[in-house]
Amino acid sequence: MIRKRPTLRRLVAVAAAGGLLALPGCTSAATTDAPAAADTFVVATANEPEALNPVLNYGVDGASLIFDGLVARDAENRLVPALARDLPVVAPDGRTVTAVLRDGVLFHDGSTLTAQDVAFTYRAVLDPKVDSTLRSDLDMLESVEAPDASTVVFRLRYAYAPFLQRLALGVVPAKALTGQDINKAEFNRRPVGTGPYRVESWTPGDRLVLAANERYFAGRPTNSRLVVAFVADDNVRAQRMRAGEFDVAELAPKLAAGFDGNTGYRVERVPTADYRGVMLPMGNPVTADPAIRRALTLAVDRTAMVTGILGGAGEPAYGPVPPTSEFAEPSVAGRPTADPTAATALLDAAGWAPGPDGTRVKDGRPARLTLMYPASDSLRKELALAVTADAKKVGIQVTPEGLTWDAIDPRLNTDALLMGYGTPYDPDFVSYKLFGSRFAGQGYFNPGHYRSPVVDQALQAGRDQADPALRKAAYATFQKQLATDVPWLFLTYLKHTYVLKSSVQGAQPRVEPHEHDVANSLWWNIHTWTRK
CATH class of the missing domain: 3.90.76.10 (Dipeptide-binding Protein; Domain 1)
Incomplete structure (x- = not known):
């Protein structure tokens, strides 16, 4: 497979984060445009597709x-x-x-x-x-x-x-x-589909403008136009929502909570299968040590993260199969709060002794690692800081580093990364590529080069078997082995939080996957939305 940046992690033009969007109905310090037409909706998201194909x-x-x-x-x-x-x-x-x-x-x-x-x-x-x-x-x-x-x-x-x-x-x-060469086709930017909207224009790093498909087989949309604004920075997106530029915006939980009680808005906290966790690369001699990985999963306080960082909009995570799934294996659920005593005992037994500065050392190597996160993502930053603080209590020194995705890419096999994935659909989706050995090092599929014959066999059995009981047994084996090996430090499942103007009607929240930008967001049925 040609190494390419998969769209499981969308890229945006960072320069657009602070820009002002010149849209009908946008009001800001830089524009005095007239109010938006009643049949135009403007939504804001952090991530932009790389292609519309x-x-x-x-x-x-x-x-x-x-x-x-x-x-x-x-x-x-x-x-x-x-x-x-x-x-x-x-x-x-x-x-x-x-x-x-x-x-x-x-x-x-x-x-x-x-x-x-x-x-x-x-x-x-x-x-x-x-x-x-x-x-x-x-x-x-x-x-x-x-x-x-x-x-x-x-x-x-x-x-x-x-x-x-x-x-x-x-x-x-x-x-x-x-x-045509599909990889480079103009269609990727100016596609033709059958959906409720057709592409009117796409300004990279700024906005995607969609017009109603008058001949849509399920009936003409109730609105004539949809504008998707791409605003990478969480705080900027919240400011512009408060300024009235958007009808609905995806926001981090704490930022969304700032709109609670405001009669002009309402907050939707949507259940998801979207988890956040730390990918621990096998190419790093510290994170490759099972004792370090297992100590970290004991050291982190997931309940504190849910309460303090997510404002209650989530729950502790222990693996990639959400607890709402019929395939979830209950035995893998760990401690929701930190257990530093168990973590330190494990490190002591593995030969990681406390050093003079409090950082543990084994064979002359200090227990130090860098934890990367995308700099524009305020939620991942807060989670990274929480992991840093919890790890320090057991003698593991974590240095959080906010970077662009381009800077993160070449360091995936050597530095830990605060990542997000998850699907509410079949457990074969995402996990097969994220933890399977054959995908090791293929971009953001198994970036930490994790390899386990037990996991490989279980994931393949889950694909091959038609019998639900046999599939459930296969995915139970997968989850147990993952909990033993700890290639990821699973932290939390999220509730996706959106702020809507109170005039918006017709939104129907449903359980969402990790990806929720242009597609699969709260506005999945926006072609049926109206205003009061």
Whole structure:
């Protein structure tokens, strides 16, 4: 696989953080524009996509606003038909899946959706010439065929229980990308989809402007335009929300709490499967020591983080499978509060003796490590500082360092990193690539080069098995081994916090994954929103 920066970690132009957005309805020191039209919504998020092409990882779980998949998810995250007329049918052996398309669905350019477009989309993901990080997600897909204009047949190498969930991927028009280098196509910035909105303009580092799709198969959106503002800095985003520039903004929990009690706003605290944790690289001789990793997981006070940093908008985390999942293994739950006595005993037994300055030493090597975090993310900064303070109490010296992502990239195998991932969908999603040995060092997939034959076998068994009981057993083994090895120091699950103007109506919170920028945010159904 070509090493590329996966869109699981979006990049933004940092220079835009302090800029003012010249939008209809924005009011700031730099603009006196007229009030926004009633049918225009302006939303603000921290992260910006690198491309607007589902084949290149945009909105892969659906709710992308620009594209539709064969299936979608409702407010309860249940699968419902989208471009498919009904939910696709799985053959008794689990290895053939057939979908029949709705009649009369049009792309934004007026062309008709056909089964060939669906087949092209999935074949493009599987094409090794295309830099799609989704390819490994579709290891089970042997072929996709379009026997006629409305029928799509997926043939699998093995039965894969959550395959229908993979069909939320947005469908692209074959004619727009056939014969092109998809990695560099103009389509990636000016896409054509079937979704409720079409792209009107995209100003990198600033905003994405979407216009209503008048011919949307599910009905014309209730509003005519959507503006997505990209504002990397949390504090700047909060200031501009308070200035009235946005109808809704994603904010860090403490910043969102500042709007509680203000009659002009309301705060939505949305449940998620989104966790924060410290990736501990195996290429660093300190973090490679199991005793250091296990001591850290005993030393951190997760309850204090949830209460003090998240303002109660979250819960302690002990692994990558959320406690709300049917696959969660309860035995891996550790201590919600710190246990420095147990941590120091473990370090003593492993030969990490206290040094003259309080920092432990083993074989002449001090227990020191750098903890990187993205400088613009105030929440990760606070978590990094909390880890630093807790580690110091047991003799481990952590130096937090806020950096740009470009500065973080080359140091992934040597320095710890405050990371975030998580999915409310199947446990195969994310974890297979994040902890599997075959992905070690592939960008932000297993960046710490963690390798475990037990984990590899369990993750593969979870993919291969169709029987729910066997899958649950496989993921229990995975979670137990991860808790033993501690390649990550899991800290908290978050509630995503959004501030909305009180005039906004129609928002339907649902359990969110880690990624929640343009796609999969509170505004997943914004095409149905109205104002009072």
